[in-house]
Every structure is written in C-alpha cells, then in structure tokens.
Amino acid sequence: MSVSRLQGTLDRGAIAVTAEIGPPRSCEVERLRAMARALKGSAHAFNLTDNQAANVRMSSIASSVICLQEGLEPVMQMTCRDRNRIAMQSDVIGASALGIRNVLCISGDHQTFGNHPQAKNVYDLDSVQELMVLRRLREGANWAGEPLAEPPQLFLGAAANPFADPFEHRVTRLAKKVEAGAQFVQTQCVLDLDRFRRFMALVVERGLHERVHILAGAIPLRSHKAALFMRDKVAGMSVPDEVIDRLRRAADPKEEGIRLCVETMQELVSIEGVHGVHITAIAWEDVVPRLVREAGLTP
Amino acid sequence: MIIAERKPLPEVLEMLEGAKDVLVLGCRACTAICLAGGEREAVEMREALSLHSELKGKGWSVSALTVERACEREFLSPIEGHTGTVVSMACGVGAQVVQGLFPSLRVVPGVNTSNMGAPEGMGVFVERCAGCGDCIIHLTAGICPLARCAKGLLNGPCGGSKGGRCEVSPETPCAWEQIVRGLEAQGRTDLLEAIIPPRDWRPSRSGGPRRIVNAEAAPGPAQREWRGED
Known part of the structure; x- marks a missing residue:
C-alpha cells in the first residue's frame, strides 16, 4: 500500500522525479504559491527544505501545506538540528494530520553556517535515530512505546552523500539508514559521475537498491563560477575539472549548464539501482520543468 | 582535565568596578596545566590589576594566592581572613566552591571554563569528553x-x-x-x-x-x- 504518489511511483518501478523548493525567508505566501503553480506537474513530489543552510525561512511544515493546497505533493524535510524527539514526533503527527506523507530525515547543516551562528543546536537524535523514531510512529507507537489510536501515514526518506569522506564507508551509513527505516534516499547532487558510479556499484553489491529507492541528485549550474563555488565552498561536493572547463568555455554558460544537467539526469537514471532523480535548482527553481521535459522524465 | 582560558583583561576590570580589596586566586590543578590560571597567571593578573589601579587611581589593594585545588574545600583555608573580591583563576567549579565556603566574598571569574580535554601540543588543548x-x-x-x-x-x-x-x-x-x-x-x-x-x-x-x-x-x-x- 502506498501512502503517497512518490511511494506509488517508486513501488511500481517507474522513474520518479523530485525537486527542491526553498521556502521564502518571510511570509511571502503568494510567491510560494506562484512558484508551486509554475512547478506543478514537473515532478512527482517537491522537497520543502527545513531552514536550509541553517538560515531562518518559512517552516517546512507550513510550506508543505501551502504546496498541498496548490496540488503539489510535498516531501517535508526535518533536521535533527532544531528539534528533540518530542518536537519531532509532535510535528510529524501534525504534518500527517495535515496531509503530508513524505518526510525526509536529515542531520541538518550546522548552525554556524547560517544566519544565527550563536544558536544552540539540539541533536537529541541523529538522522539514523530519527528514522527509527518515525518508523515506530508509523507502525503505531510513539518512541515511549505508547500505542497511537491513529498513527501517522508516512513514507520515510533519508539523504546520502556519495562525495563526502570516508568514501568506502558511505555505503555502510546508507545501509544503517535503510535498516533504521528509510524507504527512499535522495543523494547529494552528482557532478562527478565516475565517483557516483563507484558508489552505486557498492550499493548494488550490498543489495541495498532492492531495499530502498534511490533518487540521484542533479543540479543545474549557471556558470563555471557556480561550479567553482560548489567545489570550493560546499563541504562534501566533488566537481570534476571537465565540468568547470565545459562551463567556462561555453558561449552561453546558462544554456550549457542546462544541457549538462539534462545529460547528467539521463545518465543517472541509466545506472543500475537508481530509481529516480532529485533536482536541486537553488534559487533557480523555475528551470525545473524544462530540465525534466528535456530529459524525457516528465511524470 | 578541565580546560579554561583567561578572560580578556578589560572584562575582568569591568567586573572589579567599585572593588577595594582584590584577591587573585590561582589553582595548581587543571587551570595551571592549561596555562590559564596557575600561580604564574595569578601573579601576572595581580601585576596587571595593580598597575591598572595605580594608573587609573582605583585604590585597589591587590594580592595573589595559589591553592593546590580550588575545587576541594580542604585546600581553601588560606583564603580565610580575606575580604572583598576574589578573581578566580580556577575553573568554574573551583570558583563556586570558594564562593560556597566564603559567602561574604564576591567571587568573579578570571577565566572562561571551556571543556574536559587534553593537551594536543605546546599550548594547544582539545576537547575529549562531553x-x-x-x-x-x-x-x-x-x-x-x-x-x-x-x-x-x-x-x-x-x-x-x-x-x-x-x-x-x-x-x-x-x-x-x-x-x-x-x-x-x-x-x-x-x-x-x-x-x-x-x-x-x-x-x-x-x-x-x-x-x-x-x-x-x-x-x-x-x-x-x-x-x-x-
């Protein structure tokens, strides 16, 4: 039984597409609604980030509900940075009551990267433990073991970064997340296809692709400067020189970035064990429908 | 051991506004080893406070004293008889034990107590235990x-x-x-x-x-x- 369109798509073996939406920094509901309308139909579900990069934004739960109202299926992200197990369970029960089904469990960017570096973090749970707690909620009990008269309906996701270190143990961590309850996985953006292929070979070797749906990350880059930024400033990213050179040489770098992303998406879905793509077009969300169309992946 | 670092002098001076008798209390345990609050640092602090008092006409009477372990009351009898303000160069634990034992003194922190850690190299101390x-x-x-x-x-x-x-x-x-x-x-x-x-x-x-x-x-x-x- 599937509780969401995303789960239904993946469970029947079709290629799924998800895309990230960064909620606004204030109460700009109309801007969010307009973005939702522009993106509608371009993916099976849309991730609403949870104060991404530790910057204060509209909550993931509120922006997920707004997307629902616009007819988009949300993937609500929930970090371990800002909530303890009490708040997590409460918010997930509330989210499910509001119609949210897909929840992505993540550690969260450290607060020192954001606009409130003075904040105290929580990390009562880590992302593996968050999955355990939310799975038990779905199965009908809270973490204290008390039965729930009406458990939340959830499709639980996790993140994986094939480009962080130590490389050979990245798959071990993924295996733990699957063991803990992850039903789908969204990976860090893939620009280094060679390394991603090596990662997926290890995933397949362990048979994890048969236990969890893997959506490979894709990102459109506007220029070689954006690629350099990703390489030098974003921890846990791998950006090959070919990518940087290709964008640098391009007459129209933006167009080249779109072409590169489309090619990458097509390549990604051909890799064994990959069940879909997850597009992160940071502050460039309106390009998503075109990427999906040109990659031939329209839902 | 407990790792601490010295508070910036202006912060200590601000805490001493209105003081008269000032005792700088060093500790020979953890804060001595991490070079934040042992005998040497206590004497340095005494010198700095005396000089400031002299230059600014504060009229402070500053002395220094270093005990074996400020966190155990058995070692704190040398403080008896002192009045006024104590600048604690011991960790937050020591400062509080001193304050608990001598309620009429005003204990102010001369160091920021940071963590439980170990020396990693010359003058470098890193956290090890939460x-x-x-x-x-x-x-x-x-x-x-x-x-x-x-x-x-x-x-x-x-x-x-x-x-x-x-x-x-x-x-x-x-x-x-x-x-x-x-x-x-x-x-x-x-x-x-x-x-x-x-x-x-x-x-x-x-x-x-x-x-x-x-x-x-x-x-x-x-x-x-x-x-x-x-």
Missing part, C-alpha cells in the same frame, strides 16, 4: 563522537566530512573519520554496521544537575550521626 554520563567509546574506537563531532552524531559521518576534516572548522579532524580509521586499526569495522539507538540523556546534563554518590565512600547513617551530620 560528560554525558553514559560512556560508549568502546563502540567508537575510543573516540567520543558526542564530544568530538560538531553534531554529536552517533551513527557515522555527516555529509560534510571531507579529507578527514570537519566542515564546521577545518582545524578540527572529523571525529567519524578518526573512528573509522581507529576501528580499521582494531579490526572492528563490524561496529560501523551496528546502529546506536536513541540515547537516554538522563545521566547527562539534560537530566538536571548531577549528583554522584559513591556508596563505598559516602558515610552511612551511623557515621553521619557520629559526625554530627543530618
């Missing part, structure tokens, strides 16, 4: 992820671990990279596969201020009666 009250380092190659991972993650490295460094500060090694290498060296990479479940944080600070009673050492009812205690 005092969580439920040690698990047998599972993590003798490296505490609570104290040494910026997010306190218990089930492996986050996505920001790169080249063995922590994304939060490039000077900090990624604790999980170290744990992985340690378990490899011990031939125990199987431990990386085992999930560490959500913790019971009650033995940590989350359970409120902690009180440890060592039954062997703590006096029983008969001894308490004999000692005249309730």
